[in-house]
Amino acid sequence: MIRVHHLNNSRSQRVLWLLEELGQPYEVVRYARDPKTMLAPPALKALHPLGKSPVVELDGRMLVESGAIIEALVERFDPDHALSPAPGDDDERHLYRQWLHYAEGSAMPPLLLSLVFSRIRSAPMPFFVRPVARGIADKAMQAFVGPQLVTHLAYVESELGARAWFAGSRFTAADIQMSFPLEAAVARAGDQAGPNIRAFVERIHARPAYQRALATGGPYALVG
Structure with missing residues (x-):
């Protein structure tokens, strides 16, 4: 078991x-x-x-x-x-492997940092420290985390505009792996998550196995 x-x-x-x-x-x-x-x-x-x-x-x-x-x-x-892609389908196998690793290696770090800095801004702390902490969080978001989020979400949005699923024309485990960062993006990044990303999230949520x-x-x- x-x-x-x-x-x-x-x-x-x-x-x-x-x-x-x-x-x-x-x-x-x-x-x-x-x-x-x-x-x-x-x-x-x-x-x-x-x-x-x-x-x-x-x-x-x-x-x-x-x-x-x-x-x-x-x-x-x-x-x-x-x-998963069948042996011999090199194009789909390449995409499949790429997105399996991209989800945690590239997509999640800026989303996680965005969550961390958001919590820093709202965390309880002495009043005289609050402006400094919020200033640091805002600066990090503006200078690094925010631009990284924009870059990655634009990349994913473009890729999903080229095909329905990450590894090609059919659903694979790469789409399961990519679900978590894109659900997080839709929940936390607001309008930065484009229509192709939102449509992908709607498609996976409709799958019976997802519901189970x-x-x-x-x-x-x-x-x-």
Whole structure:
């Protein structure tokens, strides 16, 4: 049995969705974020030194890192390439591999920094420190994070204008991997997330397997 250590409002939602698309049975072990810090509970660190989710138990191994987990599950449970390009389709395989890595390697860092600086601006602190902290956060957003967000969202918007799905004309696990940053972009970046990105998010939300995973995973604040 596949066991998914699932943290609410986290990347592990993608793993539940992938398993639903693959039609594989799995067990969910739930963890809740600290409501004040929004950090994962100590129980996850007891499971794995990084203390993060997703963690997947498969064949006696602990699998971590969303992209690596997705690759491992697709290799094991998708022999007919329903969710991955078939051997010999070099163009789609190139795109598939690129977007599997782009999601966490390039797309998530500016989104995460945007969230961090937003929390700095609203965090409780002594009144005499507040203007300094907010000034630093605003400067970082204006000089670096904001322009990076614009660049990456424009790139993704353009790519989704060229084709319906990230690896080509059909849905693959690369689209599952890209779901989290684009859901975050739609939820947090406002109008910077263009119509192609929003249409992609609407398409994935309409998939029956996505809906089943949402029902299994519980409340997911990135949706809606």
